[in-house]
Amino acid sequence: xxxxxxxxxxxIDDSELIHRxxxxxxxxxxxxxxxxxxxxxxxRLAYELRPDVILLDIEMKGMDGFExxxxxxxxxxxxxxxxxxxxxxxxxxxxxxxxxxxxLDFVGKPFEVVELKARVRSALRVQHLVKMxxxxxQVDGLTGLWNRTYFDRRxxxxxxxxxxxxxxxxxxxxxLDSFKQLxxxxxxxxxxMVLEQFAKVLQGGRTSDVACRYGGEEFGILLPHTxxxxxxxxxxxxRRQIEALEWPGHQSLVVTASFGVADVSxxxxxxxxxxxxxxxxxxxxxxxxxxxNRVVAATEYGAxxxx
Amino acid sequence: xxxxxxxPVIRSEFVGDPEMEGIVFLFVSELPQRLEGIQSALAxxxxxxxxxxxxxxxxxxxxxxxxQLGSAAALVEQGIREGCDLNVIKSRVGxxxxxxxxxxx
Numbered sequence: 112x113x114x115x116x117x118x119x120x121x122x123i124d125d126s127e128l129i130h131r132x133x134x135x136x137x138x139x140x141x142x143x144x145x146x147x148x149x150x151x152x153x154x155r156l157a158y159e160l161r162p163d164v165i166l167l168d169i170e171m172k173g174m175d176g177f178e179x180x181x182x183x184x185x186x187x188x189x190x191x192x193x194x195x196x197x198x199x200x201x202x203x204x205x206x207x208x209x210x211x212x213x214x215l216d217f218v219g220k221p222f223e224v225v226e227l228k229a230r231v232r233s234a235l236r237v238q239h240l241v242k243m244x245x246x247x248x249q250v251d252g253l254t255g256l257w258n259r260t261y262f263d264r265r266x267x268x269x270x271x272x273x274x275x276x277x278x279x280x281x282x283x284x285x286x287l288d289s290f291k292q293l294x295x296x297x298x299x300x301x302x303x304m305v306l307e308q309f310a311k312v313l314q315g316g317r318t319s320d321v322a323c324r325y326g327g328e329e330f331g332i333l334l335p336h337t338x339x340x341x342x343x344x345x346x347x348x349x350r351r352q353i354e355a356l357e358w359p360g361h362q363s364l365v366v367t368a369s370f371g372v373a374d375v376s377x378x379x380x381x382x383x384x385x386x387x388x389x390x391x392x393x394x395x396x397x398x399x400x401x402x403x404n405r406v407v408a409a410t411e412y413g414a415x416x417x418x
Numbered sequence: 419x420x421x422x423x424x425x426p427v428i429r430s431e432f433v434g435d436p437e438m439e440g441i442v443f444l445f446v447s448e449l450p451q452r453l454e455g456i457q458s459a460l461a462x463x464x465x466x467x468x469x470x471x472x473x474x475x476x477x478x479x480x481x482x483x484x485x486q487l488g489s490a491a492a493l494v495e496q497g498i499r500e501g502c503d504l505n506v507i508k509s510r511v512g513x514x515x516x517x518x519x520x521x522x523x
Contacts, residue, residue, distance in 0.1 A: 124477075125474070126473075126474040126477060126478055128445065128474060128475075128477075128478035128481075128482070129474075129477060129478055129481070131441050131444070132441065132478065132481045132482065135437055135438065135440075135441050136437075138437070168477075170473065170477075172470060198477075199476050199477040199480075199488070199492070200476070200492070220477045220478070220480065220481065221477075221478075221479070221480025221481040221485065221488065222481055
């Protein structure tokens with residue numbers, strides 16, 4: 112088992128004396144300390160390292176700490192990193208300004224060592240929670256798959272990437288067959304269990320595939336770097352696995368699912384994320400009307416491809 | 419600078435703190451070099467450099483257990499920032515240097 116990596120703390124201060132002091136004072140804390148001697152280097156390292164906490168000196172030559180803070184908070188990728196301000200002379204107004212600009216906390220110089228450590232630990236706890244919440248906000252509570260919010264964002268990214276680099280990308284939309292009847296007949300707890308088992312099958316696929324709960328009993332799987340034929344085979348494998356699942360207490364029960372497969376190359380022209388979803392959905396609808404428990408590849412792409 | 423018996427030696431507040439021993443020693447051994455930098459900046463009327471040197475000591479000296487040195491450096495920095503008379507700055511640098519000369523590891 113590998114232990115989780117130590118949280119990273121980035122100190123931005125223009126005095127080498129301060130960096131030396133921090134290295135000694137924080138040496139036994141559970142963290143990895145990095146240092147930058149000016150604002151530009153600090154921002155560069157913030158991008159490169161993605162630290163969990165930033166210690167930021169207010170008074171630096173050139174770009175001062177306030178400006179660094181404004182830049183960090185204006186950047187969507189860096190704005191959630193907690194910043195602790197450090198300053199020898201900050202007035203009450205300075206401290207208020209720093210907090211209003213989004214700093215989490217403030218430490219005066221010279222450092223009270225015990226307090227410094229406690230404030231860094233506290234900021235690391237905050238960051239841990241922020242990361243956890245950010246992750247939770249994108250995960251479906253019942254199945255543990257990515258949720259619709261994540262799916263939409265990721266699909267947008269992947270289809271843009273696929274277009275930019277002329278790479279294949281496939282999407283499989285799938286839906287449990289007659290799920291309402293299952294729920295009505297065996298009750299909602301059983302229905303939930305079916306959803307969980309179905310999700311497990313989808314999670315057991317290739318590691319590069321991104322399985323999401325699209326809503327209700329519908330699921331979407333993004334398959335980066337994958338063409339239509341391969342995606343069809345992946346979907347067919349899932350279909351067979353689900354069909355073969357055994358249900359405790361219901362020996363003769365067979366649960367099935369239907370699949371629609373679309374990919375960006377079949378249309379012969381650039382396809383938007385919305386068009387891809389709509390094409391896969393249309394194929395899924397045809398799988399349903401053709402008798403369920405089957406995989407259908409999309410043939411129509413674009414605004415005309417509606418249910 | 420010679421010590422007179424009236425000017426007691428200044429030691430770090432962290433004497434006996436094993437984790438600080440090494441960097442306090444380094445700080446004290448680098449101090450003459452920093453003093454030289456401050457005096458030459460003053461001689462050259464390089465206010466920006468003098469301000470930076472004083473600023474760094476203001477923030478750090480206390481952390482190494484020499485708060486009185488930090489306060490003296492703060493007065494130098496403040497003097498430059500507020501555009502004080504040259505004599506005032508000279509006298510504040512003098513006070514700082516006299517204190518620094520008494521510092522021992």
